[in-house]
Amino acid sequence: MPVMRWLVPILLLSLAGPLWAEQTVSTKVLDNGLEIVVIEDHRAPVAVNMVWYRAGSADEPPGVSGIAHFTEHLLFKGTESLEAGEFSRTVARNGGSDNAFTSFDYTGYFQRVAADRVELMMQMEADRMVNLRLTEGDILTERGVIIEERNQRTENDPAALMREQMRAALFLNHSYGLPIIGWRHEMEQLDMNDVMSFYRTNYAPNNAIVIVAGDVNPDTVFDMAERHFGTIPANPDIGSRDRPQEPPHNAARRMEYSDVRVAQPYLIRSYLAPERDSGDQREAAALFLLSEILGGSQTSVLSEALQFESQTAVYAGTGYSATSLDDTTFSLIAVPSRDVTLEDIEDQMDKVVQDFMDAGDIDDDQLTRLKRQIRASQIYAQDNVQSVANRYGRALTSGLTVKDVQAWPDILQSITEEEIFAAAERVFNKDRSVTAYLTRHNATSEEVSQ
């Protein structure tokens, strides 16, 4: 296993030269506020057409959790000119595929098609931006679908249930504490009025970003967008996304979620952490590197110590979501080896992190290697034009600009050891954290009666 560690860096040496080029990115804003981003990639005659809305689950009004995701589902129903399901059938008949996704900060729709079908896609996207027509039957059917989705993704997965309770306990004020899919009891009550209210409040050209990536010409795309979206009036009521922010966190929280279905106990500690801000991405970049150093691979600090040296963990890692409109999370995860308790692995994990902080030193070569790996993975990522489009979409719906996206790789390269430790000092404050244990519920314990 240790031998493997050297493989990736060696491969990377060959990438030092200019073997690749950033795709050309062109942008335009229509008079009605619609932003358009065109990413050219002429290697194949295909394109992805996307519409991103600055509206995710964290933009939902109280009491209707899941409405952003529900609305996403319902956008595949009918409009004034298309029957329910006709959107996707049309994409398929034209040889393409389509889908959509909802997160805390955005909802996105996309089609992968031959480049000459992009205009048809835009026409249909512009149509469903404002002309959605739903029946009560659509609501009932699709509500059943999203509830079933919750069953599969959350209710049937103890770890998902734990993470849901954990986020709710971590965020004291912000709607990031609520699940994207929604609380079941609220999902069951979602109705036509909730959907149309969310749709009318959030679906408008001045709350959307069209991203077209692939074998397209920017000016042609801008003209198409003008033709199809340009006639839709801006919604003057779309305001800034002033979501409730977190108060000071001053009490470390712990929780245990116990379930008979747990095959493998583990622990997560999640800290509230800063996110990338426009023009101010260095601290997030430092945390991104910290996450890689501590837990990003089999050679990272936590894996080395817990998986290989003490062999007390079968997995140890980190998680950091840098791209977020508001405060995000930095997490440590440890899955103990058989016969190691969660308490023990937690102590060991804390000690490894503390030793790392106390030493205050990252080997120069290690940091250089890591940065090279990051650069390499960014280069490889460029090959997938849809992942490039996703990167822009996530950033632009999370308070960042095209310039921020383009600056990010170089900022990562310029981060110093001092910045990494400074960011670590700020984020590793247990008062701003939840530590959660996922444990197997013992059916013979006294808790059964509860």
Add this chain to the structure above:
Amino acid sequence: MPVMRWLVPILLLSLAGPLWAEQTVSTKVLDNGLEIVVIEDHRAPVAVNMVWYRAGSADEPPGVSGIAHFTEHLLFKGTESLEAGEFSRTVARNGGSDNAFTSFDYTGYFQRVAADRVELMMQMEADRMVNLRLTEGDILTERGVIIEERNQRTENDPAALMREQMRAALFLNHSYGLPIIGWRHEMEQLDMNDVMSFYRTNYAPNNAIVIVAGDVNPDTVFDMAERHFGTIPANPDIGSRDRPQEPPHNAARRMEYSDVRVAQPYLIRSYLAPERDSGDQREAAALFLLSEILGGSQTSVLSEALQFESQTAVYAGTGYSATSLDDTTFSLIAVPSRDVTLEDIEDQMDKVVQDFMDAGDIDDDQLTRLKRQIRASQIYAQDNVQSVANRYGRALTSGLTVKDVQAWPDILQSITEEEIFAAAERVFNKDRSVTAYLTRHNATSEEVSQ
């Protein structure tokens, strides 16, 4: 000390006969939806005039926590016909006193005056229900006042800070998780627009209850109310108070709040618990009795075991807020004796409760004595007409009716041992709880750097 225990029950024996009478309560609803409750008490020529709004901190929109309380403060500023401060000066000039209060489910205003001044009070209350006129200076000044109030009540009190973090971690979805006073960072941003929006949304006759208690005649009060409030139109936008409800809780939470200012460490465990519902008060009544049995006095189960037998606690008690619009809390509190750790006292507390549950038995005499004490304290409470008025006000703004208030004492008397244990079984589920430790921060510990 044990001798004292018998004193109260013996005193109570003399109360078995009909030495007291419930005050006469008369009610009316005006065409605009204003409810009026008159509680007659002719022992002295005084009265309390109250206006209760079905609007508390839990009815605030997201991001403006504290707006209900801020609005309460600002109602003492001017109206179209009264200058700022003139309301209270007028009350004082008429020999009365006035004040107001805000809670999760209500905001209330009251004046204690000679009975012949009630009409003047009503006239002024009707005026400020709809005619509030604020200046930017009012907003700035009073915002400073509420922030200073937060400093005194919360920021300077580690226990208050801990309870605030604890509620935020207990309630996963409901706005009961936010502090009534507000999060400081949101209070600092409250502006004229926030206040006027909250005021216009919530201050209306169809969202209010006028309670007049004292030496008054119901028909006279109804006529006065009709004259002063009857001309104010109902606000058709006032809807039902559908606040976000809690999802299933399935992970026990723990937290530690550590502060150099803590003189006495202690622990609280708060469970999510059912509240009194209209026409359905038995479970809440059972929990009310449970709270009394476990921790309501020096002779209760927890005090006996921890304060007197093991002497490991200097205080052990319970807390249960039965009157609440939505799910409420049932809490266990223990303050350890010197040299007893919080972990130890928690284990002992849990064992005492578990032993109580396992025994499944409450001494008949003990339950009878307790019920007699409750009846007695209810009788004594009748002597204070303002506390009677408060009882109705809290109930009517928390989803209960006059009938529910009047049924409550007899329901409490009729609760069986079986009901108490059944309610205890349901509420003592750690998955639906937060356990919080308040500890003294050791300034020499490694945490200082955080």
